Amino acid sequence: MDRRLRLAVRELASLRSEKTIILAIVIQLFIAAFSSFLVVGLVSLSDPGSTAGSYDITIGISGEASEELQRIVETGDAMEPVVFDDRGAAMTAFADRRVDAVIHTKASDDGRIHADAVAPDGDFRTTLIVTQLKSALSEIEREKRAALTHRLERTPLTVPEQSDSSPYFGFTYTVLIPVLVFLPAFISGSIASDSIAEELERGTFELLRVAPLSVPDIIDGKSLTMVAIAPAQAGTWLFLLALDGTKIVHPGAILALVTGLTGLLVVLGAALALTIEKRREAQLSFSLLSLGLFGATFLLPENLSNLVAKLAIGSPTVVSAVTLVGTIVVAGTGYWFVRNRLSARIGP
């Protein structure tokens, strides 16, 4: 068996015996559960369509533009109008919880309508109610604007029909998937640094050195496990999301990116541990440096988080392909460079 492989197996065994990898999975499960709960919660709170009519809201209407508003609210999705003679009556109904919100309108001489809207405070339906109020008022704005085009120099564009989209559809792709695929890469880098720092501090690194292993061999062996477990975790997440009905269009490309990135982070972690030789300082440098490097990728024409989102949702561009290949090449070269450079400094 290859000596490097043997070291890699040893690393894996130590992870397994400590069962810490289970903690890592728990962490990610927590994040995933929390985020998907966040998405489900937000959608049901703010998207009238997704609640399947369970949260129809009643809007109390009073004032001069009541007729138009009543017609618009009637045709709107998941809302019902109730017309009142004056605002006081509407507000009494609001206080009695007979209506969920109140719009009082008043016309002014210039053709403008002033709407005074009241929504309940501190209720979990508030977001939904305000969204509905906004949609009704936007509709009346469009109608009034169309009626006043003779006073305008520019013509507003026609607004297409509302689609049944969830406003948080993108959240899964732009936030959740990038977090879930990048987090294992950072953890891997961090434990690679730990693994070497601990061998140095406990004095067992010398034992490794007297074994027939060169420094690049040690780095390779230690890195192999860490690099392997990151795409394995990321892949599991993509698989689970796919089971859950989230379509991932280019999982292979995402995993290739994660592998490359992990390789770079792991070798950086190892290099910092070998240079600094103390866990605390090495960890601190590693977290700051990896944060900085990741931040720096946001200066690219296409940042990595966005790249993952595009690959997952299936909208990659030519720039995406270039960024993907470029990142993997840079990460691979970086790994090779740091690995050889270190052996030159520390000795074979």
Added chain:
Amino acid sequence: MKAKRTLRIARWETARSFGSVDRKTAVILLAIVLLLAALAPALVAVNPTPGADLYRVGVSDSHPYHDVVSQDRRLQAVDPRTSSLEEGTIDVLVTQSRVVVTETEKSQAAAGVLRESIVAYNDRLMARETDQAAAFPVTVTLSYAEQTNLVDYTGDTGQQSADGETDDSGSELGTTTDTAALQTTKTSPSGDQQTPTPTDGATDSSRTSSQESISGTETAGDSKETDTPGATTVSGGYSGRNTDDGPLSGLFGSGQAGTPSGITPPFPLESLLLAFAFLLPFNFVIQAYGSSVIAERINRRGEPLLVAPVSRGDIIIGKALPYFVGSLGITAGIAFVLGGSVRSIVAIAPIAALFIAATFVAGMLSRSYKELTFSTVTISVVLTGYAFLPAVFAEVHPIAAISPLTIVVNDLQGASVGVGTFVLGTLPATLSAGVLLALGAGLYREEDLFTRRPLPAKALDALAAPLRSRFRVGLWTALFIPFVLVAELMAVAALFVLPVSLSIPLLLAVLAIVEEVAKSLHIYAGYRRGRFKTDRSNAIVLGISSGVGFFLAEKILGITQLVGLPNLDIGRAAFGPDILGLSTIGLLFAPLLLHSVTAAISALGARESRNRYFIGLIFAALIHLAYNLVVVSSLG
């Protein structure tokens, strides 16, 4: 424990932390910090959008929507002649007369974004009109009011509004009406159309841009692209004016005034940013602290300190103190930048303490650096999740109130914080931090410090260490109450999205399990470590001690009532019956009896073996669940 010794250890810890950094490390750290410092302004300038070019829209160059698509960063304009919906190379097709979508979620989402984008484009277009009354024919003042009968609502506000006194009606309703709302309603009726004059426009753009940097994706990049005169008022000169007393104001549901498209529903996700701002630095602090704790344990380095004439408490507090003070300093800095007051710092302090206390336990339990890294990441994620609660429930104030961050949000908004809210927000975290420190202290002894035993075994050590008498069993059950409270509130938070018919039974089951575990886990640990006599009557006494401790501590839980948590259906299921049932003697003693009986059952199992403990625990949880169901259905 002596303050003088504690301080000496704290000074020593600080000196050692900074003193031991060699020149090479210092240079590396300095270089990284400089890199980060250089990066921040560059990132602000580039302003990356996470959702850039996510959706592809097939639209020809000549179509009026082409401008819209090319100005929205989230949309890619694709030539419709070279792509088709069927092949999936575009998500939405814009033809001369209509917008074509497919059945897929992505296509629907793309159409939704396109629609939103067109509305925003129209608003920008209309902002350049001279006749603003025709361009924005509807103005809105949105305010929030409690739905209670206590409000004596009389008077015709329609009339008042015309006089420009909407603020009066606002305060009558018990809401905050901001100055912007006042401005709007005052000037509009008099015929002054608020046309964005150059000066007006300039102030507006600065206002709106501070809003956009938070609300994110859509218009952020547009200000550069539409540099026509007057277009500086990006989101429509007149829309979305919130009070401008802090970068996050107006996001948590204060009143708004403007055009319909300027209304932003209270959108809780923004307070995630706030949580990150406050909690991110703690991750670095606990990394350093965790390293310091575990470094003592490697190669018996901590031994001299252990034999020194100082108490365990001195060492533990002394070593943690510099990190705690550092955390507070960072928090103060962030609070200052965000415009918070001392209240914010006081509210965040328990979270900082909790981070450090949890890391202390993790440092005591971990066998290696690797394990510590995993543990600290878990701590960060779980505690950040706990702090996120107000982000998810910004509108459900009662639940949000258990996170100290709610106090910070209120503080940044300039709203007042009631004593009840303050106590509920800070007490569980403070108590949890204290209990964790005490548990970790149980491990601060030679046989645990310098050995590498599995985590569960050490956890049992920690739980068993303080159980010196049967009375202490009850005491520790009581001390676990903050964790029970936090776990139960997390469960309420996670389950409240489900329909009530499903969420309440599920919640009751979770509560039964959490409470039974809290009452019996340390008893089990005590038996495994041979702390108690194993006869049956002793097990029953231990169970009763634990049950009484739980019962008494749960009564203290009455503080949740101060902020109206039981008003919420699901909150009532979790915390209501026991509290509301105080009216009769029977209902007062029923929970006491329940807690004692179930704890005794678990204790009887725990005295024998692990498997018997599990069986006893399940049995106890089932009885507890049955009791809960009866109480909830009878009290309605």
